[in-house]
Amino acid sequence: MPVPLASLGTPSGVAETDAAGREGARVRRTVLPGGAVVLTEAVPGLRSATLGAWVGVGSRDEADHQRGSTHFLEHLLFKGTGRRSAMDIAAAFDEVGGDANASTGKENTSYYARVLDTDLPVAVDVTLDMVTSASLRAEDVDGERGVILEELAAAEDDDDDVAHERFSLLVHGDTPLGRPIGGTPADIEAATRDAVEAHYRRHYVPEGLVVTAAGGLEHDAVCALVEQALARAGWPAGADAVPLPRRTGGPAGEPLPSTLRPGGVLTLERDTEQAHVLLGGPGLTATDERRWVLGVLVAVLGGGMSSRLFQEVRERRGLAYSTYAFDAGYSDDGLFGLYAGCTPSRVPQVTELLAEQWALLARDGLGEDELRRGKGQLSGSLVLGMEDSGARMTRLARAELVHGRFTGVDESLARIAAVTADDVVALAGELLAAPRSLLVLGPFDDDPVPVAP
Structure with a gap:
């Protein structure tokens, strides 16, 4: 039977399961003080690990004046923090031969990195520094605007991409779910730093953070690394905090008419x-x-x-x-x-x-x-x-x-x-x-x- 996540861990303890099957992988879950969730799957014999920092916000959650902000943030979080420049972030992953990237969807956003198992502390530190402490400087917003416009132009040149994107609009109608994930060129041209930052401050919070990792790892060690990273960022760690409720509908929780x-x-x-x-x-x-x-x-x-x-x-x-x-x-x-x-x-x-x-x-x-x-x-x-x-x-x-x-x-x-x-x-x-x-x-x-x- 499927394993309810509640049985895999609570703020007061962690339970284990062999739910992944006969290969011996173990899935564990912990809710950290502050409400962030950590889920891991330890795979015996694997010398690599992939870490993801997830936020349950996507393009459909944007207010009209914030269209394109979710995808904009995906770019901006790589531009630097209070501790690292954009070059520092890139060099940190290159130095250990790791891959780092991000993805924006209609209902969630993820920042992820694949590294050697021994370099997982680097992946946790750098990725969570980006997610919790993005600088979002005005000059970076203006500079990255051109990069995103080029990305949208490249997508517009791909007939297959255009066909699938417009098909989604045809099926879903003119709703947040039917609109393009990356926004339109007009959306990106109109985006302001204040609007993008407000979107970030509202949704990138401890209760909305889910950290997942799989590969050669140890659950308790990953939890400790995540706790340390959140503490460095000054994110609240109240003992009574709980994760945000799971999405059951659109931004207002209502089904599409x-x-x-x-x-x-x-x-x-x-x-x-x-x-x-x-x-x-x-x-x-x-x-x-x-x-x-x-x-x-x-x-x-x-x-x-x-x-x-x-x-x-x-x-x-x-x-x-x-x-x-x-x-x-x-x-x-x-x-x-x-x-x-x-x-x-x-x-x-x-x-x-x-x-x-x-x-x-x-x-x-x-x-x-x-x-x-x-x-x-x-x-x-x-x-x-x-x-x-x-x-x-x-x-x-x-x-x-x-x-x-x-x-x-x-x-x-x-x-x-x-x-x-x-x-x-x-x-x-x-x-x-x-x-x-x-x-x-x-x-x-x-x-x-x-x-x-």
């Missing part, structure tokens, strides 16, 4: 050699118990070379080089879609095939061989991903920030094995019945698909 789902067809005209076709609609939330079924559905429909889309669109008809299914889950909403990149003249035929394969699965079901391959692909991807300490570190963070429980590898494999053909068919039908959206990007003067999907 169904009336904001426009659906329909959107054509983006761009001078490209290849057209990008995305068909889909609402998916499952991140905590939906059917997420295992969705994983199998994605694998069967468009997850590999034996999937229906790959076989029908690419192998049998030669209409596309790349075609796949995809999904994303959030606290109160989700997204499911099918993709194909093809010659512009083939868009109507490819669109019809995407819709047809989805409908056939929902109507006629799937055989045992197909089900077995889908489950095997999902299971194999899960287990192989655990070879990477970064994937383990991220899984711990999702357990704390999203699910509220830790599900080990063996438990996850059991959930996948329990998926039935009827489960997959029922979910395919449910998703098919929801408002559907079709986005086509390519060199079109008018809509290449004149009828609704």
